[in-house]
Amino acid sequence: MEKIIDIEDRIPTLKERRRRRTNKKFSILLFLFVTTLLIVLYFQSSYSQVQKITVDGEKLVPKELYIEESTLNIGESMWSFNESKIENLLAKNAWVESVQVKRKWLTSVHIQVNEFHQIGYLEDGDFLHIILENGQIIKTDGQVLPKDGPIFSGFDNEKNRLRMIKELKVLDSEVLTGISQIKYAPTENDAYSILVFMNDGNEVKAIIPSFGEKMNFYPSIVSQLNPEVKGVIDLEVGTFFQPFKDVYNVPVEEEVVESEEDQTP
Numbered sequence: 001m002e003k004i005i006d007i008e009d010r011i012p013t014l015k016e017r018r019r020r021r022t023n024k025k026f027s028i029l030l031f032l033f034v035t036t037l038l039i040v041l042y043f044q045s046s047y048s049q050v051q052k053i054t055v056d057g058e059k060l061v062p063k064e065l066y067i068e069e070s071t072l073n074i075g076e077s078m079w080s081f082n083e084s085k086i087e088n089l090l091a092k093n094a095w096v097e098s099v100q101v102k103r104k105w106l107t108s109v110h111i112q113v114n115e116f117h118q119i120g121y122l123e124d125g126d127f128l129h130i131i132l133e134n135g136q137i138i139k140t141d142g143q144v145l146p147k148d149g150p151i152f153s154g155f156d157n158e159k160n161r162l163r164m165i166k167e168l169k170v171l172d173s174e175v176l177t178g179i180s181q182i183k184y185a186p187t188e189n190d191a192y193s194i195l196v197f198m199n200d201g202n203e204v205k206a207i208i209p210s211f212g213e214k215m216n217f218y219p220s221i222v223s224q225l226n227p228e229v230k231g232v233i234d235l236e237v238g239t240f241f242q243p244f245k246d247v248y249n250v251p252v253e254e255e256v257v258e259s260e261e262d263q264t265p
Helices: 007-044 063-070 083-090 158-170 174-179 208-215 216-224 252-262
Strands: 053-057 096-104 110-114 118-124 129-133 149-153 179-184 194-200 203-207 230-234 238-241
Touching: 053 118, 053 230, 063 083, 063 174, 083 096, 118 158, 149 216, 158 179, 158 208, 174 179, 174 216, 194 208, 203 208
Parallel strands: 053 110, 118 149, 149 179, 203 230
Antiparallel strands: 096 110, 118 129, 179 194, 194 203, 230 238
């Protein structure tokens, strides 16, 4: 026999269900209201504004230039800009290999740049412009003290400059730092002839295509020479050394004295 439940017994249960549903709806509405209020207050407060812009990885140009070119400004909304668009904007610079823009915490923007390495300097009259590993030239407004790579003389042709840079990339750091200047000196027999001036006082005659491979033997070559006698090391075909007095048909000491006398009024 089925048990008959009196409607009066079910009323408390129905009331409890209604009360729970009502409380649940109220809680949801209250949550939405509070959330909306907090969002409104956040966007009206300084916590939604850019208060700090940081830059890391810059070497070739000042941080201020990256910040200026990013179009970001202190006080603007943290959500008024697109990170990818700023990255594309900064990546247009010839010296920028890659860049990443990120929002940090609530009020900061961080710009991380990866610049192409400097490989040397391009001689341009009385000026020296920076040469990057990708072959791009960064022009300078004033005098530059060469300290990060050799000086390129006569390398106005981009193709020759890129081939020279390719050879420098395979050099051991010890050899690369020992190079003071590279002069493009083409001849009738070879359009890729160069003359290299070393910090130790020697000169090297070579050709661009085989320069990197042969020049890495430079420390071994000079170790077999008299350190008191400076001259020209020819790497164009084989490898041989000639003192300056034999190459220029005059002792270096006499040449220096003569030059100094010529300057005397």
